[in-house]
Amino acid sequence: MVGAVNGGRLPRQVFSVVNGGHDSGTWAGSVSSRAGSDCGGIEFRREDVEALLNEKIRPKDKFSLKEKCDTMMDYIKRLRMCIKWFQELEGDLLFEQEKHMRMLESAEQKCYDMEILMNEKEEELNSIIMELRKNYTSLQEKFAKEESDKLAAIETLTKEKDARLSAERSQSSILEDLERAQRECSSANQKILSVNDMYKRLQEYNTSLQQYNSKLQSELQQTNEILKNAEKEKVAVLENISSLRGQCTSLQEQLTATKASNTELKNLKEAAASEVERLRLDLQQVRDDRDRQLSQVQDLSAEVLKYKEWTGKSAAEVGNLTTKSNQLEATCISQSDQIKILQEKLAVAENKLAMSDVSAFEIRTGYEEQMRANSELQFRLAEAEVKLVEGESLRKKLHNTILELKGNIRVFCRVRPLLFDDGADHETKAVSFPTTTDNLGRGIELLQHGQKHSFTFDKVFVPESSQEEVFEEVSQLVQSALDGYKVCIFAYGQTGSGKTHTMMGTPGNYDDKGLIPRSLEQIFEAKQTLQNQGWKYEMQVSMLEIYNETIRDLLSTTRPLTESSGTKQYSIKHDANGNTHVSDLTILDVRSSREVSFLLNRAAQSRSVGKTQMNEQSSRSHFVFTLRISGYNESTEQQVQGVLNLIDLAGSERLSKSGSTGDRLKETQAINKSLSSLSDVIFALARKEDHVPFRNSKLTYLLQPCLGGDSKTLMVVNVSPAPSSINESLCSLRFASRVNACEIGTPRRQTSARQMDSRLSYG
């Protein structure tokens, strides 16, 4: 049964219970205590019982069978007792087991409670341990720190000891230094006094510099005056030169005529001389004949005398001789007559010769006089030309000085006349021009809601200013392009304010032509004039427009009809030399202003123009005209590369006011965006910011060299005088005055024979 319960082995608890808690030894004590004498005092060992239970016990061989049977019987009896006892024991054990089970359960419960408690405690302990560990670590750190502090303190102490020693040593030297420093201090105080004195003097110097500055300003004005006078003188000198040239030409003609008549007279003289020579020869011959005949006559006379002496001779012979003598005398007389005639002829010829000699002398004298006058004229001409060159270089120098003093971006303002379309009350004046000497020709005032806004620019053109007057002010700048500068002139302003009028003029009205045609005429005229100084120029032209942030080639013969059919992507690139190139753009060589006018007309027809509420013929794009000039002087071997950019910007307009819709709205938005990029660039330049957002629009990127480089740039801000446009005019003038305050750089002349791309560049 036990075996069934526990695989044939007695449970350990049983031994404990039976043995009274002793785990080893035999069962005798226990069995006897319960079984008493029934066991017969026979002891059996635990192994025996186990063996018995497992039926492994064999009675010992030395007993007899009976003894063996008795033993066995006894054994069986005991076994039965054992079994009984075991049964009792089992009951006890079950009872015990139940008790133990209950105890176990309560122990388990306790255990479980304990476990929970333990877990809680463990957690508590863990956190305490953690805290303790932290404390320990921090304590260790503190300890280490304190150790290092201690070491450092010891070191510092040692050092301090050393320092103290050395301080004690140096104290004395410091005392000496102190004395010296005190001495120096007193001398420094003296210096401070002198510096203060110097400061005062510097302030005075500063004041004098300011005065000098204002003096320079007035000198600048004077220089402007001088420049204008120099211009006038230049014109006078040019006129003088042309009259001298005229005189020179007429003298040259006279000289040629005189030379021709001289040659004629020389020929006549030579003919007369040869005639005289011939006559002389004839005369000589006649004289020889006469002499010969005279000697014959003399001979014959001698013979006659001899014959006369010979009276005895025959009368016939005498008659003969007399006839001969008469003949000879007649011949002699006729020859004498001939000689007389010849002598007369000779005298006439000699007279003629003398006369021709006299006229030849006169002609020679006249010729020499003319030669003298001619060389004098040549000398005066050379002098005038030298003066002209000097005047020209003075003009350039003064002009460049003015620009350098001003910074390279200048601003002109032009107010257009009131138009019928402005619908304005012509009595109400929103724009006025101050007449004080300071601001005369340079100031403009706007009246908005009763408040006056004043602005000053390099030049302000009143509504009555003519196109010619405007051009006169920019002609110097245009001229600089021929001197090798990059020049950029752009018109800015609200839509309908007169930009296109200023730049291009009125179509079909020759006298009202704008800056672009006038500039070209001046350039081509100057090209002709400068030829006399050895300059040869080549010109290339290109024209483009930026419409809705897209570049369009206005000279392309294969221009797409619609926006979407466009194939070419014109990209802008700036090279290392500061030149700008637009890929695939048409560039044409031009030789006369007429050729360029023709191209301008062609471009004007291709330009994007539309009608808005503000302007009947509004330019809906930015127009960029570029002329590249490359010049070479054979005599000085100088080379210049100038660029002239003339730009008519699209007009800014308020969406609300323009009343644009559809495509017009898109255009207006694109125009306003690029103009606002332009103002961003100008403001960044004015503030001297590190990053200037040139790349924010095609317009600003294209104009980068003009705005941020070394070119001479002029902005013409156009404003309308209409009271209804006062807000826009104010915006334009505010922007222009920011531009006017910009200092961008110093214009640089391109005079070296540096390599330039054969493609046209913008700056």
Ligand SMILES: Nc1ncnc2c1ncn2[C@@H]1O[C@H](COP(=O)(O)OP(=O)(O)OP(=O)(O)O)[C@@H](O)[C@H]1O
């Ligand atoms: N100085 C002037 N004298 C006479 N008329 C002028 C003057 N300036 C402008 N106008 C006239 O004003 C009108 C608008 O001028 P224009 O077309 O030049 O303006 P805009 O600024 O180019 O306009 P948009 O930006 O819309 O193209 C035109 O009829 C023009 O003839």
